[in-house]
Amino acid sequence: MGGDHGPSVVIPAAAIALVRHPQMRFIIVGDETTIRAELAAHPALADKIEIIHTDVAVAMDAKPSQALRQGRWKSSMWLAIQSVRDGGATAVVSAGNTGALMVMAKFCLKSIKGVERPAIAAIWPTIDAECIVLDVGANVGATSRQIVEFALMGAAMARALFGMKAPSVGLLNIGVEEIKGVEEIRDAAAVLKEAPLPLRYHGFVEGDDIGRGTVDVVVTDGFTGNIALKTAEGTAKQIGEYLRAALGRSLLARLGAVLAQGALRALKDKMDPRQLNGGIFLGLNGIVIKSHGGTDATGFACAIDLAYEMAASRVVEQLGNDVSHFHTKLELEGAA
Amino acid sequence: MGGDHGPSVVIPAAAIALVRHPQMRFIIVGDETTIRAELAAHPALADKIEIIHTDVAVAMDAKPSQALRQGRWKSSMWLAIQSVRDGGATAVVSAGNTGALMVMAKFCLKSIKGVERPAIAAIWPTIDAECIVLDVGANVGATSRQIVEFALMGAAMARALFGMKAPSVGLLNIGVEEIKGVEEIRDAAAVLKEAPLPLRYHGFVEGDDIGRGTVDVVVTDGFTGNIALKTAEGTAKQIGEYLRAALGRSLLARLGAVLAQGALRALKDKMDPRQLNGGIFLGLNGIVIKSHGGTDATGFACAIDLAYEMAASRVVEQLGNDVSHFHTKLELEGAA
Numbered sequence: 144m145g146g147d148h149g150p151s152v153v154i155p156a157a158a159i160a161l162v163r164h165p166q167m168r169f170i171i172v173g174d175e176t177t178i179r180a181e182l183a184a185h186p187a188l189a190d191k192i193e194i195i196h197t198d199v200a201v202a203m204d205a206k207p208s209q210a211l212r213q214g215r216w217k218s219s220m221w222l223a224i225q226s227v228r229d230g231g232a233t234a235v236v237s238a239g240n241t242g243a244l245m246v247m248a249k250f251c252l253k254s255i256k257g258v259e260r261p262a263i264a265a266i267w268p269t270i271d272a273e274c275i276v277l278d279v280g281a282n283v284g285a286t287s288r289q290i291v292e293f294a295l296m297g298a299a300m301a302r303a304l305f306g307m308k309a310p311s312v313g314l315l316n317i318g319v320e321e322i323k324g325v326e327e328i329r330d331a332a333a334v335l336k337e338a339p340l341p342l343r344y345h346g347f348v349e350g351d352d353i354g355r356g357t358v359d360v361v362v363t364d365g366f367t368g369n370i371a372l373k374t375a376e377g378t379a380k381q382i383g384e385y386l387r388a389a390l391g392r393s394l395l396a397r398l399g400a401v402l403a404q405g406a407l408r409a410l411k412d413k414m415d416p417r418q419l420n421g422g423i424f425l426g427l428n429g430i431v432i433k434s435h436g437g438t439d440a441t442g443f444a445c446a447i448d449l450a451y452e453m454a455a456s457r458v459v460e461q462l463g464n465d466v467s468h469f470h471t472k473l474e475l476e477g478a479a
Numbered sequence: 480m481g482g483d484h485g486p487s488v489v490i491p492a493a494a495i496a497l498v499r500h501p502q503m504r505f506i507i508v509g510d511e512t513t514i515r516a517e518l519a520a521h522p523a524l525a526d527k528i529e530i531i532h533t534d535v536a537v538a539m540d541a542k543p544s545q546a547l548r549q550g551r552w553k554s555s556m557w558l559a560i561q562s563v564r565d566g567g568a569t570a571v572v573s574a575g576n577t578g579a580l581m582v583m584a585k586f587c588l589k590s591i592k593g594v595e596r597p598a599i600a601a602i603w604p605t606i607d608a609e610c611i612v613l614d615v616g617a618n619v620g621a622t623s624r625q626i627v628e629f630a631l632m633g634a635a636m637a638r639a640l641f642g643m644k645a646p647s648v649g650l651l652n653i654g655v656e657e658i659k660g661v662e663e664i665r666d667a668a669a670v671l672k673e674a675p676l677p678l679r680y681h682g683f684v685e686g687d688d689i690g691r692g693t694v695d696v697v698v699t700d701g702f703t704g705n706i707a708l709k710t711a712e713g714t715a716k717q718i719g720e721y722l723r724a725a726l727g728r729s730l731l732a733r734l735g736a737v738l739a740q741g742a743l744r745a746l747k748d749k750m751d752p753r754q755l756n757g758g759i760f761l762g763l764n765g766i767v768i769k770s771h772g773g774t775d776a777t778g779f780a781c782a783i784d785l786a787y788e789m790a791a792s793r794v795v796e797q798l799g800n801d802v803s804h805f806h807t808k809l810e811l812e813g814a815a
Contacts, residue, residue, distance in 0.1 A: 206658065270720050280653055283661050317616055317705040322542065325619050325702065350709025354717035366661065367703050369653040371710045373686025378714040381690035384606050385749055386722070389742040399739025406725040406732035413721055 144173040144200035144219045145239020146436040146443075152238065154181035156443035158188055163444075164451050170195060170232050173219040195222050201243045203436060210243035211250060220244060224251045227429040234430035234450035236421075238443060241433055245281055245424065252429040255459070257466040260289050261426035262365065263433065264300060265372055266419055266449070269356030275301055276353060276361045279422060280369035287330035290314065290362060294335055295469055296425045297360035298342035299462040304452060307359060309341060313348035315363035315371070323347060327364075339472065341465060379414050417442030421449040425462065430454055480509040480536035480555045481575020482772040482779075488574065490517035492779035494524055499780075500787050506531060506568050509555040531558050537579045539772060546579035547586060556580060560587045563765040570766035570786035572757075574779060577769055581617055581760065588765040591795070593802040596625050597762035598701065599769065600636060601708055602755055602785075605692030611637055612689060612697045615758060616705035623666035626650065626698060630671055631805055632761045633696035634678035635798040640788060643695060645677060649684035651699035651707070659683060663700075675808065677801060715750050753778030757785040761798065766790055 146152060150173060157169050168191050171178050175196035182188055199218040201210045214221050220239050226232040228251050237244050245261065254261055262278035275297045278285065285293065294312045301310035314332055316324040321332070324347070335344040345358045350371060353361050363371070390400040390407075400407060412418065416435075420442040424431035430453045434446035453459075482488060486509060493505050504527050507514050511532035518524055535554040537546045550557050556575050562568040564587050573580050581597070590597055598614035611633045614621065621629065630648045637646035650668055652660040657668070660683070671680040681694045686707060689697050699707070726736040726743075736743060748754065752771075756778040760767035766789045770782035789795075 204656070268717075270717050283653065315706060317619065317702055320540070350706040350711075351713030351716065353710060354713040363706075366653055367706055370651060370686040370699075370703055370707055374689060374707045374710050375686075375714045377687030377690040378711045379718060380687065381604075381606050382715060382718050382750065385746055389746040389749075390739055392742055392745075396739040396742035399735040399737070399742070401735070402738065403726055403732040403735025406728055406735070409728075410721055410725040413725075414718065 145203070145237050146434065146438070147238075148439075149173070150177050150181045152438065152440050152443050154178065154185060154188070155440035156447060157192075158185040159440060159444035160447035160451070161187060161191060163448060167191065167447075167451065169193070170223070170226050172197060172223040172226070173200065174198065195226070197222055201240050203240050205240055205243055207240075207242035207246040210240060211246045214243065214247065215250070221247055221251065224248050224429075224431065227431070228252055233454045234432060236432045236434060236443070236446050236450050238434040238436050238438065238446075241280065241422070244431065244433055248424055248427055248429070248431045252427045252431070254426055255428055255463045255466055257470045258292055258296070258426040260285070260292070261424055262293050262296060263422040264297060264425050265422055267353055267361070267372075267375070268413070268419060269354055271356055273305075274353065274356055274359055274361060276363070276368060276372065277425060278363065278365035278368050279372045280365045281424070282365040284366060285327060285364035287327045287334065290327060290331035290364070291334050291338075292426070292466070294331070294342065294344075294360065294362045295340060295465055296462055297362055298340070299465040300423070300425060300458050301359045302341065302465075303456040303458040303461040305359065309343050310359035311343045311345045312360040312362060313345040313352065313358035315353075315361055315367060316347035316349065319347045319349065338469070340469060376416055379416070383411075383414060418445055421446035423449065423453065428459065430459060481539070481573050482770065482774070483574075484775075485509070486513050486517045488774065488776050488779050490514065490521060490524070491776035492783060493528070494521040495776060495780035496783035496787070497523060497527060499784060503527065503783075503787065505529070506559070506562050508533060508559040508562070509536065510534065531562070533558055537576050539576050541576055541579055543576075543578035543582040546576060547582045550579065550583065551586070557583055557587065560584050560765075560767065563767070564588055569790045570768060572768045572770060572779070572782050572786050574770040574772050574774065574782075577616065577758070580767065580769055584760055584763055584765070584767045588763045588767070590762050591764055591799045591802060593806045594628055594632070594762040596621070596628070597760055598629050598632060599758040600633060600761050601758055603689055603697070603708075603711070604749070604755060605690055607692055609641075610689065610692060610695050610697060612699070612704060612708065613761060614699065614701035614704050615708045616701045617760070618701040620702060621663060621700035623663045623670065626663060626667035626700070627670050627674075628762070628802070630667070630678065630680075630696065630698045631676060631801055632798055633698055634676070635801040636759070636761060636794050637695045638677065638801075639792040639794040639797040641695065645679045646695035647679045647681045648696040648698060649681040649688065649694035651689075651697055651703060652683035652685065655683045655685065674805070676805060712752055715752070719747075719750060754781055757782035759785065759789065764795065766795060
C-alpha cells in the first residue's frame, strides 16, 4: 500500500519481475479488493500470489514512532515484515515510509547480534562497474564503532553480492590525509587499518571517488551519505536536461541526435535512476528493500530483483558470520 | 607559487583575465626569476604587473598550523594576503594549500566583526542559472549560530553578486519535514524562520534541490558541503565518460556526434569544471579566492574573474553591513 501509487505499481512490478525470475512467489499485503482489481490485468501472477488482507496502512508522512505504535501487529507494512520473520517470505520490498519501515523492521526482525545500528546501503554506478555506499539515511551521525560496523556490513554485502574475496573499503572524508575530518572517522580509520577483517582497507576517499570507482565499498554516516546520493541523482538529472536542450537547439544537432539515437538511448538507460532503485537495509535478521516512493512499475521491479539477488547470494548469513567473527576476535584481544 | 604548476599557470591566466578586464593590475608574489621567465611570453602584462619577490612558499601538504608558523611574514601566500590588508591589492587569488590559505587569511585579514567562522562558498550551476553553496570545506561541523551566519553571508553574496533583493535560502538536510536532521540544523531553521533578515528563508532542501535551483543559497556545514560538491563534480565527470563512450561505440553514433558537435561542445563547456573554478572565502575583511590546485590557465583565469566580480559588487561591504544589522537587532531584542 506504500509509495505514491500503491498496488497500481506493485502488482505490475511483480509481473515484470516474475518474467525475469519465474520461480518467484509473492505475498501481497494490503487491501484485498484493490489488489484483486489490479491482479485482473496480470493473469500470469494468479497462481504465484498469496494475499494477506489488512485495512491498516502506514501513512507516508507518519513519524516512525507513531507508525510503530499505530501500525504494529496490523498494518500492511508490519505484516509484510512479519512474513519474513516467520519464514513465509524471504525478503520484503516496500515503497512506503522509510523511517517507519526501518523502525518496524528493527522491532520485528531485530538487529543481527553484534550490530549496534542497521544501515541503508545503495548500489552506486561507477565508470566501469558498481560500488556499495552506506549509510545513505538510516541514521543521522555515526560513532566510530558504528562506522567500523558499516564497513564490515558493506564488505560482507560486496563479498556475497559481487562475489569478491576482499572488497576494498574507503571512508568518505573531505581529504585523503590522515589528519582530515571528524574524530569519529579518524578513530574508525585507526581500527580498520589494524583489524584483521575480510576486506582491504583503502583509507579516506572523497566525494568524486565514489563515481570513479576508487573502492568497492564507501562508508559514511547516514546524513552525509543521503546528501551525497541525492546530490548525485540531482546532478545526473541536471546533465540529462542540458543534453536534451543542447541536442534540440539546432537542426544539425537534432539530425545528429537522430543518427546517434541508439547510443543516446543506451546512455539514458544507464542513467535511469529506476535501474538502481532500492535501498538495502543491512544488519537485520532478514532482507528488507526500500523502493523509492515515487517510482513506477519498472523501478519497483528493480527493487524486487535486488531483493532476489540479496536472497540468492545469502548476504544476511555472510554478514552475520563476519560480524560475529569480528567481535569474537575483539573479545579474544580484549581478554589477552 | 601554489597549486600543481605555480607561475606557469598563474602568469598565462593573468594574461587571459587581462583581456577580459583591461583595467586590472596584478601583484605577483613569489620567486622573481621564475616569474620573469614566464612573463617573457606575455608582453601585454609588462606594465600591468608588480612583482614581490620571496623564496619562501607554503608546501601543498603542510598542516595549516605549521604553514602559519613557518610561512607568516615571509611566504608568497602570506605576502599576497598582506597586500590585500595593506590596500595594495583588492583581492588575492591562490591555487595553494586551502587550509593554510584560510588560517593565514584569518590571521592576517581577521574575520568581519560578528562573524564567528569564515566559510568557503562555491558557485554551483543549476538547470537554469546558478546558486551559492556554503560552507564547502572551511570547517568540519557547524553550530546553529554558525549555520545562521553562513545563511546571512551567502545571502549577502547573492544580493551583491547576483543583484537580488531577498535571495531564497535553504538549509541542506536529509528531508524537508521539520523533524528531520541534526539539532544544529533544526535550531538554525528556527532562528531563520523568525529573524527579520534580508533573505527569504525557504526551509530544508535535499541534495537534488541544489542542481534543480530550488533556492538561491544552500547552507550546510563544511563537511557535508565539501562532499556534496565533490560528489557532483565526480558525477558530472562520470556522465561525460558515459557520453563519450556511447557516442564512440557505433559508426552511426560517431556520425551523429559529428553532426551534433557544436551542441556537444557547448555542453562540454557548460560542464567544464574550470568555468566555475574558485572557492570564495566569506566572512573576512578582504576578498580571498581559492583556485583548484590542479587547474590550468583557463581555470585560474576564471578564479581571477571571480575575484574581479566579487570586488566590483562590493560583497565584503554588503556582508559586513548585513551581519552588523543582524547582531544589532539581536542585541536590541535581548535588551528588550
